[in-house]
Amino acid sequence: MEARPAVDDAALGHEALSVLEANWTGSATVPAPGLYPHQWSWDSAFVAMGLARHRPDRARTELLSLLGGQWATGMLPHIVFHTPEAYFPGPSVWRSGEHRAAPRVPTSGLTAPPLHGLAVWWIHRHTGDTGFVRRAYPALVAQHRYLATARDLGGHGLAAIVHPWESGMDDSPAWDPPLAALPEVRYGYHNVELAERHPDSDHDRYVWLALRYRNAGYRPEYLRDEHPFAVECPLFNGIWLASCHALAELAPVVGADPVPHLEQAGRIRRALLDRLWDGCFYARDLRAGRLIPVGTVGAFGPLLDPGLPADRVAATVEVLESARFMGATGYPVPSCEIRAAQFDRTRYWRGPSWVNTNWLLRRAAAVHGLRTLRDQLTGCTLRLVRQAGFRECFDPFDGSGRGCRDFSWSAALTLDLLA
Ligand code: 2M8
Numbered sequence: 001m002e003a004r005p006a007v008d009d010a011a012l013g014h015e016a017l018s019v020l021e022a023n024w025t026g027s028a029t030v031p032a033p034g035l036y037p038h039q040w041s042w043d044s045a046f047v048a049m050g051l052a053r054h055r056p057d058r059a060r061t062e063l064l065s066l067l068g069g070q071w072a073t074g075m076l077p078h079i080v081f082h083t084p085e086a087y088f089p090g091p092s093v094w095r096s097g098e099h100r101a102a103p104r105v106p107t108s109g110l111t112a113p114p115l116h117g118l119a120v121w122w123i124h125r126h127t128g129d130t131g132f133v134r135r136a137y138p139a140l141v142a143q144h145r146y147l148a149t150a151r152d153l154g155g156h157g158l159a160a161i162v163h164p165w166e167s168g169m170d171d172s173p174a175w176d177p178p179l180a181a182l183p184e185v186r187y188g189y190h191n192v193e194l195a196e197r198h199p200d201s202d203h204d205r206y207v208w209l210a211l212r213y214r215n216a217g218y219r220p221e222y223l224r225d226e227h228p229f230a231v232e233c234p235l236f237n238g239i240w241l242a243s244c245h246a247l248a249e250l251a252p253v254v255g256a257d258p259v260p261h262l263e264q265a266g267r268i269r270r271a272l273l274d275r276l277w278d279g280c281f282y283a284r285d286l287r288a289g290r291l292i293p294v295g296t297v298g299a300f301g302p303l304l305d306p307g308l309p310a311d312r313v314a315a316t317v318e319v320l321e322s323a324r325f326m327g328a329t330g331y332p333v334p335s336c337e338i339r340a341a342q343f344d345r346t347r348y349w350r351g352p353s354w355v356n357t358n359w360l361l362r363r364a365a366a367v368h369g370l371r372t373l374r375d376q377l378t379g380c381t382l383r384l385v386r387q388a389g390f391r392e393c394f395d396p397f398d399g400s401g402r403g404c405r406d407f408s409w410s411a412a413l414t415l416d417l418l419a
Helices: 009-022 041-051 056-067 116-127 130-149 173-180 203-215 220-225 234-254 259-275 297-304 310-321 355-367 371-388 408-418
Strands: none
Touching: 009 041, 009 371, 009 408, 041 056, 041 116, 041 355, 041 408, 056 116, 056 130, 116 130, 116 234, 130 234, 130 259, 234 259, 234 297, 234 355, 297 310, 297 355, 310 371, 355 371, 355 408, 371 408
16 A cells, blocks of 8 residues: 655645646646546536635636536536547537537536535635625526426436436446446447446446437437436435525525525425435435435435434434444545445445545534534545545545546545645
8 A cells, every 4th residue: 555754734735736736727627637637517616615715716717617518408517628628428429519508618418416506605605705606696596497397307306317427426336226227338438447447347338328318419308208317316416405505595695585495405305305215315216216225425415404304314424424334444434335245445436435525424514513523524534635645536444545646626625624
């Protein structure tokens, strides 16, 4: 295992800022040089929150350039291609330019966890900049409307993801059952380090799914009636709920009514409890009509809701602190529960610990006044980056780094953890 010389807080913060400087393109931050050379949606929201105290100018520009990729439908794409095609699938695959609702800048046709309301709220909280809120607010309202209409595929108030990439937890074992129901395809899609991905890589199926959606003209009717992958994810919906609360707090800043956002939050909460709860939160496969019985870090997304009933908070935190998740390792929460047959400490989103999900859990602990848990998550996440640097993810047993180096959200959220 690699070891780094000990670094104090000031040096760590300085290193984090240098990584973010190097990954800045002039209008956006790439997640990492090389493998991720464009602007990714939830990565940008994390980067903006990490930069809010240090470089508020950059945090604002980051989010506004991302919002520049929004479609007229309200859909906020998971990738915005400000820079020439250097990633697969790139603009020539998504062909957003052929779609009437798409903006001028090329984008993907999928969305990502809707963290942006929370990010705008966060920047306002740290800067008090109301002009920025006025610019961003209408786009956020449109994004939430899109999720509540085009993406409520189950008809019960939750937004469905229609591709594993939309979850942000690409290779999570939670997507194995819905992916296994798709036909076998072989395109030979090899732009990534497959050794660290799913052993029987599902990437060809990912591309197949994306092409089906694209060939159907990105139509919501197609998603509702025909698309074979539709899942209600507790992390995606927990993040949406947090952003609804954020918009309710931002509404008075722009002279708008907070009530619709609180009503939306109530609808999502009720649906999470009615549809995704079985002693803990699980994802629901809408096409198979059942819960997907594997515990992942996504289970804790609903903890971001300040209105989650106290008994559910307690039960969910009990699972989080148990040997199924953080009780076993002394390192931050892994992406999949340790006792699951699918758990793999080495492969993307199938075991490793990620700084962004642990930062979200720390935020959730703060929302519920759980100070000990919050401090514990802060300490063990900082331990990872002190030990292994700003890697993309980390081995949950020994903390060694995996995936890319100089990874933007690991650097940006470290700045926040150090504050
Ligand atoms: C990973 O996702 C991309 C596809 O969007 C990939 O695997 O190539 C995920 O970790 C996702 O959460 C993240 O936003 C993206 C860029 O960091 O990489």
